[in-house]
Amino acid sequence: MNPDSPIGIFDSGVGGSSIWREIHRLLPFENTIYLADSKNAPYGHKSKDEITALSIKNTETLIEMGSKLIVVACNTATTNAISVLRDTYNIPIIGIEPAVKPAALQSSTKKIGILATKGTLSSILFHKTSSAFSKEITMVEIVGEGLVQLIEAGKIESDEMTSLLLEYTAPMIKENIDYLVLGCSHYPYLIPQLQQLLPSNIKILDSGEPVARHTQNTLSSLRLLRKDTNAPTLRFYTNAETETLAALLQDFSEEISVEKKIF
CATH class of the missing domain: 3.40.50.1860 (Rossmann fold)
Known part of the structure; x- marks a missing residue:
């Protein structure tokens, strides 16, 4: 695995960008990819099987995009699907639980x-x-x-x-x-x-800071922290409209790109 590969992050929608903020604050030179599955939000009303299937879809998308570690920035996905994800994929997967x-x-x-x-x-x-x-x-x-x-x-x-x-x-x-x-x-x-x-x-x-620290510690232990101090690539994708996610991240508007993507 390449230390320059991105951290992959997914959520049922735009909310996990709050977790991304904490990760980026602690690890400002890491490349990141964020998936907002807003088309299927919220996950909270869905069955365990539906949540697991969506989590698998998001995880496989992030793996295909070259992620070195995946953060499940969704409490519902973590509590319902993370054991399946960890059993299925040979990649570090970090979840989020209520504090x-x-x-x-x-x-x-x-x-x-x-x-x-x-x-x-x-x-x-x-x-x-x-x-x-x-x-x-x-x-x-x-x-x-x-x-x-x-x-x-x-x-x-x-x-x-x-x-x-x-x-x-x-x-x-x-x-x-x-x-x-x-x-x-x-x-x-x-x-x-x-x-x-x-x-x-x-x-x-909330769980943002502990998840960021866990991400940092995991990457450090695997020697996957990015050493390059040039500006990172920060990519955000949503399968719905882009306006809400872009508005939540407007203070990073010069650094990030928010695009619509089918996944």
Whole structure:
């Protein structure tokens, strides 16, 4: 495997670009390819077999494009399909899970909120992870119905979004949580609004930084870190319209290309 080969990243849509941001911040000279499977978003309502099939399709596309490592930047795909991907492909594959463990260990009120998709909250992997802490911690699990669709539609700042966030955070506030775990890679784009809606004592955790560190450590251990300090190639592909993804990445507009691709 060539260290100059790109890191491949896929998500059910545009949300995994929040994970890409953390990877690019930590590894600014790495070439990257990002696939937004927005045509099939959201994954959260699909069956395990459907999610696995889509994850296989995305993984094979990234392998064909020469990726040296793949990041599954989707909680639902990770919790439902990553074991199959790792058993099937001879390439390092990194997943993303809700940050339940750090929230549970750091909580003072012993009550944490988890905002995620139905596909993540109902998965065996999530149940296994959360059950390790459920005896000591009260977990207020809320399905973020409709949030991914609004983000995919470019309606992050809409009244409809605010209304949904108020509805979903109300039971968490009532239960006196002190940590809110974001269990979907789309949701970090909602942090500014959530910070306005939540009491100041509630800390918000997402998985971007830990995934980036894991990516760095894995590449380092395999001696696959890119040594070239010239500007990297940063490619983004979506199988839907390009406007939403380009808008989320507008602060990188001079460095990246966002293209429509059939996959």
